[in-house]
Amino acid sequence: MNLFSTEAIEDIREKQAEWEENELASALQSRPEEKPVYETECGIPLKRIYTAADVAGIPASDLGFPGAFPFTRGAYPTMYRGRPWTIRQVAGFGNPEATNQRYKYMIQTGQTGLSTDFDLPTLLGLDSDDPMAFGEVGRVGVAIDTVDDVDRLFDGIDLENISVSLTINPSAWVIYAMFVAVAEKRGYDLHKLTGTLQADPLKEYVAQKEWIYPVRPAVRLLRDLIMHSAKTTPKLNPISLSGYHLSDVGGNALQEIAFIMAFTIAYCEEVIAAGMDIDDFAPRLSFFFISHQDFFEQICKFRAARRVYAKIMSEQFHARKPESMRLRVHVQTAAMSLTKVEHHNNLMRTAIQALGAVLGGCQSMHTNGLDEAFAIPTEEAMKLAIRTQQIIRDEINVTSVIDPLGGSYFVERLTRDMENEIWKVLDEVKERGGAIKLVEEGWFQQKLADSAYATFKKIDSGEKVSVGVNRYVDETSGSAEVHIHPYDDQCTQLQIDRLNAVRASRDNGLVTQLLAELAAQARSDDINLLPKTIELVKARATLGEICSALREVWGSYAEPMIV
């Protein structure tokens, strides 16, 4: 059913034509508009004004109601009235103890969920004493080598009662195994554990560029993780499909959503092919998007993404449970938009992006620290970031009404335009042989690199404004002395000492035997590798040992040449 009668629309069209002939024409004659063309950041043309005529063709059923198919207006029926979004600031650096201390500070400041960044060696499956880990231990996240490090990371934190997000990718299945082992040791009920692993391999190959194995084995590891987690830790999200990074590497809003949906389809096909019903795992798929600079485009992006996802799950995979069609999203404001020049401006940028995420209906959020453009945020910066969310939540009354921009002619039209463009990309991906094949061929990578270069050129030419950088430049402001989070030089040695102690005290024969068994299992595609991995971490096998055992079987990934 359509929202407007044909007569009403006809009338509007007539009136608009009159207005264009009279008021508009004379205004344009006396003063032309500033730009010849107006469009969103992702290139969707923008009209001067939207009317009911622009939304007349959209069926009411495509809007629906919050918490019901197609979820355009929100993931839950009561949204922020029932439960505000989770303030989830990511943190991680140095030894597990250092991050643990930061967690306790943030909980005290009012944070409601935890989120962990890991250092690069951990992400890439290398122990802290690996030669390639040189200079990187504990640098951009916390260093984890063994199950004991995970225990230290969450020391004094009740994992049954606070949700934990783990930003871990190629080595995610090992970190999950360690997390489960710690929970078991502490006597927790595994069915009560809540939280999210990032574990989105395809976006690694195209965006964040952290990988260990070739593409297909990496997807198999995710499949094993999803299937194991569905049974063992049913309230944990085993994956966070991360459009954020697609944007971070240069993708526009359409690419962010279209590509991540293409990956979603690929993952679902893998798990279904392994014999699991869509409704047994889809409710635990979660998403991670950026909230970027183009305010309305971003709000419409969230709405369009919810609708596209619901339709994919319902129409392509024949999901029956509504939870399988509900897109839940964690949002981070755009680190790319932050500038080192006049870095206090970053507070304003972040606040506006955060407001966009709330109007778009996010479930949890990380607001960037104002110094995030150049370092791990200090405590002061983190506190301001948390305060930003609290001000939006508690001071400005934007949470009382669900989807407050719903029904805006402009917002509904743009949501529809974005949806249409997303379907076009998904059709193309399908035609070209599917997401996994295209990742191997570098198709997504090339699109994103092209988009990144185009954006850079737009800032070069001044077409895209960056305040303080290419407009309103204040040569005197320079770069203020910023207090930078200090790096602990002792961190690496402590991790190495602990590794040596573990290797000296454990049953090395058992570890060797289990590693051989894991490698043997990996040669067959049918065996779930999680149970053996959990055995391994309990036997104090290190992250690096487990990952290299499989590298022997699968080899390493070789990136395609894309510039």
Add this chain to the structure above:
Amino acid sequence: MTDSSSNSQGDGARARIDVNSPIRVLVAKLGLDGHDRGAKVVARILRDAGMEVVYTGLYKSPNDVVSAAVQEDVDVIGVSLLSGSHLPLFQELGRCLREKKAEHIFVVAGGVIPEHDYAALSDSGVDAIVPQEARSDLIVTTIRNLIAERGRI
């Protein structure tokens, strides 16, 4: 800038005049930092400014990068780093350059590098640091100025 097209292989050095051949730059990522957006954008900028850019891909050790730079006889190694590990990695890069007697190759750093590390980086052999928000012109000019100062070798 380039010779006009010919489709025959020729030696031709004897009578050829000295031509101004393109500046050669190796654009590299050091260590485990996967953020290659900036490096790839810079590679295109330099190409569009008429330079020959050797791109090495991700996860390269300082030793790998220096070996490649020597074989390619580049004028400049450009490294983009966003992982915070710039101090140890550039120190090691400088050491490898000295060890391989390749100190004539300039090192230009970019990415996320706080000002208070500039002096230390300079001491480890970094010749220029391009700020995070640098536009094309600044990146290209910085490299051209270094070559102009040294002269072609």
Add this chain to the structure above:
Amino acid sequence: MTAFAPSRPARRAAYVPSAELVPDVLSGSVLAVARMISRAESGYAEASEALAEIYRHTGKAHVVGITGVPGAGKSTLVAALIKAFASDGHKVGVVAVDPSSPFSGGAILGDRVRMSDAAQSCQAFVRSMATRGHLGGLARATLQAVDVLDAAGYSPIIIETVGVGQDEVEVVTAAHTIVVLSAPGLGDDIQAIKAGILEIADIHAVSKCDRSDAPATVAALRGMMTLGPGRPGSDWQTPVLPVSSVSGERVSELKDAICRHWDHLRDSGELHDRERSIGRTRIFGTARQLLQDKFKRDVAELDTHVQAVVSRTMDPSVAACLLLGWDNEVLA
């Protein structure tokens, strides 16, 4: 906004005369080899004597050309071949050619992305070269780079051509053994015929042999091989070999075939013919290049003759002879 770039006069490096580099090239110094290749590329007149001296020390290396349509996986194959040859104790040299931008004259040379690990672990010498406007799949100084590597003791020396898929046959006149690489599917075999690179092969390789459509491509190529004769005057049977460069599967068979072809050239005496053909082409090519350079240098003189030709006071043949300093009788 400015860059942080403290002036460092001490870094100014002196120009080492090319003649002084020659002994180091001959003793295999990587720095000297690299620098000498740059000199050849730049066309420094100062380097011509040194390159002539280096040429006297060449003729030892087995030069292998690898060509094929874009996306066939040439760089990955070269990386796998580096490892295969190195494991037999060979000191491998590679010249990988990529196109220069016709607009800026710059280039992005990306072959190291696939090769650098192999180069590093096998101590191979890998040099990326931009075409700098030269057509035909090679760069203007590719053969001089091969000379420098040859003189420095590298063998085999692998030339990887541009991979634009068109008009890449120049490598025939540069290498002893030509490997044409095809990828399964996408009608690549047809593309290869169009590009005229199919019949130049001494060895056909089909990449991605683990893919399900690889056998069809192998069969199609084998079918074509039975249709026409090989190179005139040769009884070499061109093999068609499936390989997987990623897993390294069957790469050693390809390496063996390359070695077998080298043996065949030497045993049959065909090597002499190939060397003559390479020599002839290099002389012709160089002569043509010299002419072009000369004309470009003497623009004013050229213009005068062009004007005469346009106004019909002189015919083009006479103009050409006058420009070359030849008298008209040459035409007769």
